[in-house]
Amino acid sequence: MASCYWKCPPENTRSLTMCGHVGFESLPDQLVDRSIQQGFCFNILCVGETGIGKSTLINTLFNTNFEEHESSHFCPNVRLRAQTYELQESNVRLKLTIVNTVGFGDQINKEESYQPIVDYIDAQFEAYLQEELKIKRSLFNYHDSRVHVCLYFIAPTGHSLRTLDLLTMKSLDSKVNIIPLIAKADTISKSELQKFKMKLMSELVSNGVHIYQFPTDDDSTAKINTAMNGHLPFAVVGSMDEVKVGNKMVKARQYPWGIVEVENENHCDFVKLREMLICTNMEDLREQTHIRHYELYRRCKLEEMGFTDMGPENKPLSLQETYEAKRQEFYGERQRKEEEMKQMFVQRVKEKEAILKEAERELQAKFEHLKRVHQEERMKLEEKRRVLEEETIAFSKKKASYDLFQNQSFLASGSSIKKDKDRKNMHFDRELWT
Numbered sequence: 001m002a003s004c005y006w007k008c009p010p011e012n013t014r015s016l017t018m019c020g021h022v023g024f025e026s027l028p029d030q031l032v033d034r035s036i037q038q039g040f041c042f043n044i045l046c047v048g049e050t051g052i053g054k055s056t057l058i059n060t061l062f063n064t065n066f067e068e069h070e071s072s073h074f075c076p077n078v079r080l081r082a083q084t085y086e087l088q089e090s091n092v093r094l095k096l097t098i099v100n101t102v103g104f105g106d107q108i109n110k111e112e113s114y115q116p117i118v119d120y121i122d123a124q125f126e127a128y129l130q131e132e133l134k135i136k137r138s139l140f141n142y143h144d145s146r147v148h149v150c151l152y153f154i155a156p157t158g159h160s161l162r163t164l165d166l167l168t169m170k171s172l173d174s175k176v177n178i179i180p181l182i183a184k185a186d187t188i189s190k191s192e193l194q195k196f197k198m199k200l201m202s203e204l205v206s207n208g209v210h211i212y213q214f215p216t217d218d219d220s221t222a223k224i225n226t227a228m229n230g231h232l233p234f235a236v237v238g239s240m241d242e243v244k245v246g247n248k249m250v251k252a253r254q255y256p257w258g259i260v261e262v263e264n265e266n267h268c269d270f271v272k273l274r275e276m277l278i279c280t281n282m283e284d285l286r287e288q289t290h291i292r293h294y295e296l297y298r299r300c301k302l303e304e305m306g307f308t309d310m311g312p313e314n315k316p317l318s319l320q321e322t323y324e325a326k327r328q329e330f331y332g333e334r335q336r337k338e339e340e341m342k343q344m345f346v347q348r349v350k351e352k353e354a355i356l357k358e359a360e361r362e363l364q365a366k367f368e369h370l371k372r373v374h375q376e377e378r379m380k381l382e383e384k385r386r387v388l389e390e391e392t393i394a395f396s397k398k399k400a401s402y403d404l405f406q407n408q409s410f411l412a413s414g415s416s417i418k419k420d421k422d423r424k425n426m427h428f429d430r431e432l433w434t
């Protein structure tokens with residue numbers, strides 16, 4: 001940042017020669033002291049399939065056994081596992097976070113394998129942004145978990161890049177500094193390795209994947225960084241095992257046919273990686289994360305939230321003005337929604353009313369119909385009752401005259417029977433006497 005200022009100072013700035021020493025030349029030392037006191041933090045994301053050598057390489061890079069457990073090949077989806085360690089070299093303290101992809105590339109359907117990685121990186125940016133937007137910020141002692149570098153482990157197939165690797169790198173390249181690595185480079189021959197490297201680079205370029213380029217704008221590192229950019233992707237070998245070569249112990253992988261020395265530049269690019277990642281460009285990786293990747297995330301997020309630097313007619317807009325505009329927009333939108341809901345409510349009440357009225361009309365019609373049917377039934381019954389009554393009266397009359405007739409005929413028949421009886425008795429008496 002400071003170098004930019006000195007390369008193109010503002011036009012109204014005058015350059016003066018001082019008459020004597022005042023002491024601000026110690027500013028860089030003050031900065032160094034402050035940084036040493038504060039300590040540093042560096043976050044590495046290792047992306048690569050299970051068992052490709054991620055943990056071994058990290059152990060070898062930091063010359064430490066981080067005690068990582070092996071991952072299973074049967075994870076149903078990709079997970080990210082972050083672990084933070086405190087390391088110290090001389091008086092410099094480093095808070096190192098290693099994030100590992102667990103189960104990457106193990107699923108049958110690999111379509112969404114990169115999504116959890118993208119989500120993890122975004123979540124760290126989001127956490128930082130939220131801290132920045134707080135009224136009471138504590139960025140000074142905030143544990144920055146943003147990913148500074150992604151070591152992308154490519155299998156040493158000698159063929160082309162897998163679609164999963166291309167898709168993953170493509171979806172990460174605007175969010176993180178990617179350093180591609182050819183893992184287990186001791187399993188591929190030297191000539192095949194050269195061809196493989198060239199093929200990988202041309203595939204990355206033709207697919208528009210942006211990998212991290214070691215910076216060449218600082219004179220002190222420009223030469224080495226330019227040379228190292230030409231060696232990407234680094235072909236690495238990892239091992240914590242020490243083997244005796246000559247009269248000294250070296251980190252190596254021992255085979256029946258010979259030894260692969262990790263730190264021998266004729267055997268692999270491990271030293272180049274360590275030099276570039278830790279010794280030369282760690283600070284640039286941290287800076288690039290902040291000024292490029294985080295800045296992009298922050299811009300998109302704030303724009304999404306409706307913040308903008310320029311108002312209508314390209315006039316600069318202050319935060320207050322943006323806030324006011326946003327508030328007006330929000331109230332307008334709320335009023336519009338309220339009106340819409342009111343209209344909808346009235347409409348629905350009307351519809352309900354019409355339905356109820358229709359139901360009432362139907363009920364009334366049904367009632368009228370039933371009343372009519374009932375009336376008719378009653379009239380029919382009345383008629384039947386009347387006919388029945390008439391029939392009853394007629395029957396009663398008939399019965400009365402019949403009873404009368406019966407009585408008379410009974411009386412009449414009673415006297416003729418007596419006469420017959422008397423006659424029979426006289427006839428009987430006469431027979432007795434004779």
Ligand code: GTP
Binds near residue numbers: 054070103186187253
């Ligand atoms: P997970 O965390 O379980 O996904 O595995 P990882 O990617 O961390 O792999 P790890 O470092 O545990 O190594 C897996 C196996 O590969 C071990 O047997 C290592 O010894 C071996 N290995 C690691 N690095 C290399 C290497 O550079 N070359 C060869 N040939 N083997 C290696």
Ligand code: MG
Binds near residue numbers: 068
């Ligand atoms: Mg591991």
